[in-house]
Amino acid sequence: GNSVTQMEGPVTLSEEAFLTINCTYTATGYPSLFWYVQYPGEGLQLLLKATKADDKGSNKGFEATYRKETTSFHLEKGSVQVSDSAVYFCALYNTDKLIFGTGTRLQVFP
């Protein structure tokens, strides 16, 4: 079956620190992979995506590379800001459904 596993949170960082949020998946075939971000009290926003192996998605300083050999799609940012504090969801799309991970809360302190 299809599933997504994310690292447990919360992830607590100081401003300007390097961020990694791990995401691994299991899927049949060749899914598309996504990172969504949810700020407090809001809906989900698409952060970035990758549709095939070795694709790199990037947006707002965040990056993630679709690694088929390790079935991973880890989210990285070189220097986080307080405004990046949110919940981050890794997700895969396969056949007709979007499958979410459990979410990772990021807290960035000044």
Next chain:
Amino acid sequence: DTEVTQTPKHLVMGMTNKKSLKCEQHMGHRAMYWYKQKAKKPPELMFVYSYEKLSINESVPSRFSPECPNSSLLNLHLHALQPEDSALYLCASSQGADRGYQETQYFGPGTRLLVL
């Protein structure tokens, strides 16, 4: 423009009330979705409409009734809800529902529902 709008933003209703949630998109998308999200959990899929026809119902209780009047609008009619139905209800849309197409879903801001 990748905007999905939802109204109302907040809703409080009693267990005997009837209310409706509304979702709208003008991106020409032909697939629309309802999700339910409880606190500190990922969204859970409820319904999928493809080309204005209901294609997926994830065994949702009949007190939730979806409707897709046209390709831009999606409604969720609520009747006789329970307190445990209190949650954030998210609408999403994507370009099409063709199997194998690389779909990207765009979400609205949600309606926060409280059932008393």
